[in-house]
Amino acid sequence: MSLKLFHVLFIFFAAIAALAFGVWGLMTESANAENQLRVLGGISTVSGVALAAYGIWFACVKSKKLIT
Numbered sequence: 697m698s699l700k701l702f703h704v705l706f707i708f709f710a711a712i713a714a715l716a717f718g719v720w721g722l723m724t725e726s727a728n729a730e731n732q733l734r735v736l737g738g739i740s741t742v743s744g745v746a747l748a749a750y751g752i753w754f755a756c757v758k759s760k761k762l763i764t
Contacts, residue, residue, distance in 0.1 A: 707751035714744030 721737020 704751060704755050707747055707754065711744050711747035711751060714740050714747060718742075718744055 718737045718739075718741030721733045721740060724733055724737075
């Protein structure tokens with residue numbers, strides 16, 4: 697497995713994990729610390745979207761310039 701492929705897969709799984717945590721944090725109905733979970737869920741969702749955008753950018757633009 698090349699380093700480039702490992703990087704793309706790692707970013708993909710990190711984005712999935714961040715989005716999953718974000719959805720869980722936003723959808724939870726906890727009586728304790730509800731606001732904190734919603735804030736963390738929002739931050740995690742934004743981070744997941746940013747990771748997905750970076751992964752697409754890396755796979756389409758940046759990796760074309762790398763030596764294979």
